[in-house]
Amino acid sequence: MTEYFEVHERDGAARLGELRLSDPVTTPALADPFLADAGSLWAAERTVPDGDEGALTVLPHRAFPAGTRDEVRESFAVDHPAVEFPSAAVVDSEAPRDVGADAYVLADASGFVGHGEAFKEAIVTAKDALPADTALVLSGVATPRNVALLAYAGVDLVDATLARTKGTQGMYCTADAEHFLEDLEELPCACPACATPREAFTRADCADHNVNALRAELRRVRERIRAGRLRDYIEGQTRHEQWLTAAFREFDDQWGYLEERTPLMRDAEVTAATSETLDRVEIRRFADRVTSRYQNRFTDQPLVLVPCSATKPYSDSQSHGQFHDAIQWRGHTVSMTSPIGVVPQELETTYPAQHYDAVVTGDWSEDEIGFVSEVLRRYLERNDYSRVIAHVPEDGYREICERVEADPAVDVPFEYTCVGHPTSDESLGELNAALQGEPAYSKREREHNTVRALADYLLGDGAGNDLFGGPGEADIRTTGRYPKLQVWGDDPDAGREGEPGEQLATMVPQYGTLSFTIDGARRWVESDAPTKRVEIDPFVPHGSVLAPGVVDADDDIRVGDEVVIEGPKAFAVGRAEMSGPEMVSSTRGVASEVRHVDET
Ligand SMILES: [Zn+2]
Secondary structure, eight states: OOSSEEEEEEETTEEEEEEOSSSOEEESEEOTTTEEEOOBTTTSOOOOOOOOTTSEEEOOBOOOOTTOOHHHHHHHOOOOOOOSSOEEEEEOTTSOOOOSOSEEEETTHHHHTTOHHHHHHHHHHHHHHSOTTSEEEEOSOOOTTTHHHHHHHTOOEEOSHHHHHHHHTTEEEOSSOEEEGGGOSSOSOOSGGGGSOGGGOOHHHHHHHHHHHHHHHHHHHHHHHHHTOHHHHHHHHGGGSHHHHHHHHHHHHOHHHHHHHSOSOOSOOEEEOSGGGGGSHHHHHHHHHHHHTOOOOOTTSOEEEEEOOSSSSGGGSHHHHHHHHHHTTSSEEEEEETTTEEEEGGGTTSTTTTSEEEOOOSOOOHHHHHHHHHHHHHHHHHSOOSOEEEOOOTTHHHHHHHHHHTOTTOOSOEEEOOSSSTTSHHHHHHHHHHTTTOOOOOHHHHHHHHHHHHHHHHHOTTHHHHHHOOTTOOOEEEESSTTSOEEEESOTTTSOTTSSSOEEEEEETTTTEEEEOHHHHHHHHHSSSOOOEEEEOSSOOSSEEEGGGEEEEOTTOOTTOEEEEEETTEEEEEEESSOHHHHHHOSSSEEEEEEEEEEO
């Protein structure tokens, strides 16, 4: 049971937490001012200290060297008493174990910090073994240059020991470099220590500066987490040291670790500035869901591929307005874009399709061409079209289409309709002509297919048809003006007076998702669509469900997911504030918001 640590915000694996000492501390933070070490049992017999509310007391511990055999660990294992004050336990990354502490110090940190793969392994192992609502502490390893990555990986507390030591050794640390003090003609910092004239600046001043720089970097990290933008910073900042770049890539390769911890949607824009942007969870998750969950239901129309626009959603842009006037509902519009891949028209508002900002140079890198080609190829393997009309400009777009067209696994013919610029009169005329004789779809089809596609994306393959009926067998009605669609059941006797049946869901235009009503949630659990379920104790939740009330939760629940909340006394629907695994292992914090609840 964690009494003294609570996670308030999450940005991937990074967290903004609160260490509830008598003076609460917002983490990630420096632990030096309040860390009280009761000492190692290898050195002396020690009694459990009295502890106090103002300190995080490290209970007496025994650390083991790397490679210690399990039997040896067992026979020297330390009993961790239940204490009434904030406590930390010392464990190591080879055999971390949950002993009921508020925080865990990884004793072997100096062995793995500095090595990308070892660092990733150690953190992932520790996080898997330790409850989500406990703080992870690394001592003796933080510098202004590595602390952002430590926090990005999920470290909550560090100390200034190494930064101070480096200073006394004449090493001047900044967020992007470490300099020999004697090599510096000017001090690239304006902290109080650096106000000392250069010639009078001593190693003691240098140590003070290093600690200041570490503290400043932690402030930056906390601000970035609050804004949901730590990743944008890391993509650039880790360039300044090889092991940081390596570690950052190791975490990208450990897809599950970051994916579980990354919200489905948020306000933060994805800034696409480096090739690593293509490896971000948000980008890969979108590409993955578009090619494994989404299904095209405009089966009477050809596919029309168009370039993305800077304005989002795309349909609000001038160029897409012109494409639309030429297409006239006779084609299924899918936008091609880096770094997202392909965006079917139904998902143009879905996070992050209208929440990214690319550096537009007109030049596509080989990585981008490869990525978008792969997504388009997988999209066409899954969805059948009679024709593909590629209304795309030269440069990258055309090359991608030609590459996919040449793939033996893709057997649909491509036609190209751009003559110069896609919005030139000639190009638009060609597009219009190519669609002569194709049938138009109706507004109702468009609206129904949009909410079905959102259900596919949110819940899983086939969910749109399971929930709302497939094309031709819809048992819903939609009202409202796109993108503010409302979904209703088609039983005219079921709803309140004056309403067309019972309301099931509302489209949330800001994130391109669905929010369900109680009737919608009931239809959802009764359907074949994959359910995301949170099981709770016998109580009726109002406003939110706290983690201690959660009995069980599906593993695949992510922050931002729609969830059904069920217990002996209540049936409710809401939006997850934690991942499923975190709900189950946490003893503090809001597990899910509750939108509607029925007492049962
Ligand atoms: Zn300074």
